[in-house]
Amino acid sequence: MRIFIVLICFSQLSFSQKIPMDATHWEHDSTTVEFVMHRGVLAAKNKPNKYYQIFLKDHIFTNGTIEFDVELIGQGFPGINFRMSEDRKNGDNFYIRSFGETTPYIRTTLQYAAIMDGMSIWDLSDEYQAGATIYKEGWNHIKLIVNGKQMKAYVNDMEKPALIVPELEGWQNSGGISLSGNVIYANLELKPNITENLSPEAGYISAHNDTRYLRNWEVTEPINFPFGKDIEFPLPSMYGKINSSNLPDSTTIWKPIKAESRAIVNLSREYGLYTEQDGRRLAWLRTSITSTSDQERTLNLGFSDEVWVFINGAILLVDKNYFGTPSQKEPKGRCTIINTSIKLPLKEGENEIMIGLANYFYGWGLIARLDKMDGITFKNEK
Structure with missing residues (x-):
């Protein structure tokens, strides 16, 4: 009789985590945001004419896939911060410029920029902009693949990345997550260590x-x-x-x-x-x-x-x-x-x-x- 021993390294396992959009999971200001049912799912929605930022509780993101849906109901710069420092002054930021009609040929539609000492360096990051098809009504699906120094961002088209960042410039290797804007967010899913063969080494510049x-x-x-x-x-x-x-x-x-x-x-x-x-x-x-x-x-x-x-x-x-x-x-x-x-x-x-x-x-x-x-x-x- 043969006995097979299977060793499992739990540190290398990856679990998909669907994060509910509710007050239990997010630090928030109730004067600017509310958690509601929207299009049949739990969602975070801004209160009238309010900009908000919500912070995911008890979670540290290092590498993996981040997916979420966003509906653009107001003008602004809705987006996600990840690998945020504890004081929330440093991290990496991906966002959409939402100011009316866009086409895939308008390269300022999407932006990546590092956050340094509480300030976005977007105006030093011209290379990290791109166009995308953005829906004025309904959900826009965002998928970020982050591994080490690199990131690929998919917007609505999950076959082709809209924005490739060969070298993330934030100071943090891991940290918190926040969502912000005067928009509606839903269906946040985190897949730690699922990086789809994206290299962790900095890419070509x-x-x-x-x-x-x-x-x-x-x-x-x-x-x-x-x-x-x-x-x-x-x-x-x-x-x-x-x-x-x-x-x-x-x-x-x-x-x-x-x-x-x-x-x-x-x-x-x-x-x-x-x-x-x-x-x-x-x-x-x-x-x-x-x-x-x-x-x-x-x-x-x-x-x-x-x-x-x-x-x-x-x-x-x-x-x-x-x-x-x-x-x-x-x-x-x-x-x-x-x-x-x-x-x-x-x-x-x-x-x-x-x-x-x-x-x-x-x-x-x-x-x-x-x-x-x-x-x-x-x-x-x-």
């Missing part, structure tokens, strides 16, 4: 292979820089020189900072949320470019929200990228490499690039790339 990006910088601590205040720097004049200056000097303390995978220098991650409502802050960045000869190169620059660019101590560019104003850069105030371009007069030898970067609105960052690398080396590049 095109900037990785591009040697033209300036990735190695130094940065100062930020200072409060209220509106109405400006940077003073030396200028020529009819009477000699204007020498007043509040630029960094020999007493300034610098520390190294590297661009992230998408080549963005992310000061939101480094310094967190601004300290007061509509507060404006300023930090300085510097790096160097070494040229084998005197030459002119084109510097493509993306930034949020204001820059003062200096080369070898001389002012080269002052510019603004204020979202929602005529000064906003394409694409619509987001920080991307196509925001602006400037001619960079390089001398033979080492050239210092110094940039004042101010921010008041959501993500705080900068991305910089030369047009070509003939006779060029960058700081700390080998």
